[in-house]
Amino acid sequence: MRVQLLPSTFDGSRASLRQHLTCFVIDDSVAIDAGSLAMSASREQQSAIRDIVVTHAHLDHIAGLPLFIDDLFSSLTEPVTVHATRPVIETLERDIFNWSVYPRFSELSNSNGPVLRYETFGQAEEFTVKHLTFRAVEVNHRVPSSGFIISDTKSTIAMSGDTSGTDGFWNLINSADQISAILLECAFPDELNELADVSHHLTPKRMVVELEKCERDCPVFVVNLKPMYRDEIVEQIRQMKLKHVEILEVGKVYNW
Numbered sequence: 001m002r003v004q005l006l007p008s009t010f011d012g013s014r015a016s017l018r019q020h021l022t023c024f025v026i027d028d029s030v031a032i033d034a035g036s037l038a039m040s041a042s043r044e045q046q047s048a049i050r051d052i053v054v055t056h057a058h059l060d061h062i063a064g065l066p067l068f069i070d071d072l073f074s075s076l077t078e079p080v081t082v083h084a085t086r087p088v089i090e091t092l093e094r095d096i097f098n099w100s101v102y103p104r105f106s107e108l109s110n111s112n113g114p115v116l117r118y119e120t121f122g123q124a125e126e127f128t129v130k131h132l133t134f135r136a137v138e139v140n141h142r143v144p145s146s147g148f149i150i151s152d153t154k155s156t157i158a159m160s161g162d163t164s165g166t167d168g169f170w171n172l173i174n175s176a177d178q179i180s181a182i183l184l185e186c187a188f189p190d191e192l193n194e195l196a197d198v199s200h201h202l203t204p205k206r207m208v209v210e211l212e213k214c215e216r217d218c219p220v221f222v223v224n225l226k227p228m229y230r231d232e233i234v235e236q237i238r239q240m241k242l243k244h245v246e247i248l249e250v251g252k253v254y255n256w
């Protein structure tokens, strides 16, 4: 399974490590979240991606979604399918695709047919997107949010999405047949523990508490570092000398 975290900021023409927006692309064909999808997907990815699985409706995870559909509007030969829970779809329709912020693409068609459709999944459900099998689990964020275990025929990875302390995600990981990699969020440095608490995110210390729930020996890649605190978070994680834990590299293609 090829997994890439798309960049969201640039220094000149070079991708920067500062990650304002979240969008993972699997096998160049399925997106998890769409934060930087319109801005950073390659031409090949743009023409192949027609399925987007959304963890939750916060802006940094969906900012590129309206723009992505807008860009492709006249060329789509099949609709873009957004896979999300019912509350996330309701938020997208009410607050984004509401004719005020952006057109309601779910009511629009081009000459080939509809341009946007929704597929609903429930928490604890298994569903298929292209060649991938997803198992969703509710995580602990300020809004309805999902983590996932994602499998192809060879490997399985886990993605926490945005979350604070949670048991369900780890129970799912511990009960899976095999896990090749875990992508775990860590948004704030330790001194912003209070902010992490009210916004339902992790800090390095909180992350360690979470990792104690993990019965797997696989690598853990830290994601969702708030760009203003990135250096601090990285340093705090380094000082902890945690086995198997590293920071996911923005833009790099991982093969698991």
Ligand SMILES: [Zn+2]
Binding pocket: 056, 058, 141, 162
């Ligand atoms: Zn969030």
